[in-house]
Amino acid sequence: MGSTFGHLFRITTFGESHGGAVGVVVDGCPPRVALSAEAVQVELDRRRPGTSLLASQRQEADRVRIASGVEGGLTLGSPIALWVENTDAKPGAYDELRHVYRPSHADFTTDARYGIRSASGGGRASARETVGRVAGGAVARAVLASLGAVEIVAWVDEVAGDRASVDPETVSREAVEAHAVRCPDPEAAARFEARILEARKAGDTVGGVVRCVARGVPPGLGDPVFDKLDADLAKAMLSLPAAKGFEVGSGYAGTKLTGLQHNDAFVPDPARGVGTRTNRSGGIQGGLSNGMPIELSVAFKPVATVFHEQDTVDDAGDATTIRPRGRHDPCVLPRAVPIVEAMVALVLADHWLRFRGQIGEAPPIPLRGT
Numbered sequence: 495m496g497s498t499f500g501h502l503f504r505i506t507t508f509g510e511s512h513g514g515a516v517g518v519v520v521d522g523c524p525p526r527v528a529l530s531a532e533a534v535q536v537e538l539d540r541r542r543p544g545t546s547l548l549a550s551q552r553q554e555a556d557r558v559r560i561a562s563g564v565e566g567g568l569t570l571g572s573p574i575a576l577w578v579e580n581t582d583a584k585p586g587a588y589d590e591l592r593h594v595y596r597p598s599h600a601d602f603t604t605d606a607r608y609g610i611r612s613a614s615g616g617g618r619a620s621a622r623e624t625v626g627r628v629a630g631g632a633v634a635r636a637v638l639a640s641l642g643a644v645e646i647v648a649w650v651d652e653v654a655g656d657r658a659s660v661d662p663e664t665v666s667r668e669a670v671e672a673h674a675v676r677c678p679d680p681e682a683a684a685r686f687e688a689r690i691l692e693a694r695k696a697g698d699t700v701g702g703v704v705r706c707v708a709r710g711v712p713p714g715l716g717d718p719v720f721d722k723l724d725a726d727l728a729k730a731m732l733s734l735p736a737a738k739g740f741e742v743g744s745g746y747a748g749t750k751l752t753g754l755q756h757n758d759a760f761v762p763d764p765a766r767g768v769g770t771r772t773n774r775s776g777g778i779q780g781g782l783s784n785g786m787p788i789e790l791s792v793a794f795k796p797v798a799t800v801f802h803e804q805d806t807v808d809d810a811g812d813a814t815t816i817r818p819r820g821r822h823d824p825c826v827l828p829r830a831v832p833i834v835e836a837m838v839a840l841v842l843a844d845h846w847l848r849f850r851g852q853i854g855e856a857p858p859i860p861l862r863g864t
Contacts, residue, residue: 510622516622537836548675690825704830
């Protein structure tokens with residue numbers, strides 16, 4: 495299975511939705527990086543279910559344990575193992591689905607690939623797997639903090655076609671976390687919450703868009719041709735459960751402009767040396783960061799589990815019907831925010847370490863007079 499992500503900074507996640515535990519092994523973390531279980535727990539608490547009516551009512555504390563790689567609050571340079579017990583797993587709730595393929599789930603495709611699947615909650619295809627990503631992302635944040643001041647902020651920007659008004663230059667984590675729906679636009683947050691609760695009441699689900707900005711990223715990160723920074727970010731985002739689309743910078747909207755309109759003019763910048771007047775490139779040009787904020791968005795489909803009777807087939811190919819029950823998110827977006835941030839942190843930490851390994855400490859910007 496493709497459960498490992500990254501090059502120099504690598505994570506391998508493990509565990510099934512209703513198994514004994516889920517977690518991650520982080521390899522390639524430099525030594526002497528400050529890391530505590532409390533810092534990891536902060537991120538896991540943002541991801542965990544059961545925190546509001548906007549999320550699954552599965553009651554998991556998601557208390558993390560660091561089993562290796564850290565001593566005295568500092569990383570040792572050896573693999574870091576972090577794991578979380580599944581304390582509210584209910585595999586028996588899926589017995590009636592063991593031989594039935596749920597519409598738009600990974601049941602059929604997993605059987606087609608492996609000839610066997612974990613019928614309890616989807617196994618590795620479940621969003622429960624993202625516990626390991628968020629824990630690994632917390633380690634990546636610690637690495638980024640040791641290298642420089644990088645700030646990563648994601649938020650719910652769109653729900654069911656209704657979009658918020660958020661300035662990526664100024665959006666803060668505090669503003670995002672002020673509302674359970676994780677949208678920093680108060681008026682939009684109220685609308686989003688109402689729409690999600692409406693879908694929940696109707697036994698249905700809704701999708702939308704999470705946007706993210708990474709500020710303080712130095713220029714020169716990325717490794718063309720095939721490991722461009724935006725390409726690796728795209729892979730990271732599209733590997734997330736329910737993710738169906740990715741954009742960086744202007745994205746598809748850029749196709750409506752001419753080249754003259756779309757170009758980001760270079761200007762002197764006191765902080766960066768060189769900046770751009772606009773940021774339609776989303777902080778990445780030619781697959782390399784240019785020092786401007788990295789801006790991206792991820793489209794998430796509606797959750798596939800809806801509480802209505804639907805047509806399907808069983809694993810013998812016979813027609814049947816299905817009416818799911820259980821504890822599922824009416825919308826993945828609020829809990830996807832920390833997951834998107836974690837994946838951005840993992841990509842940036844990996845590419846920063848690759849940059850340092852090849853170039854050294856200082857970006858080789860050929861500016862005259864410096």
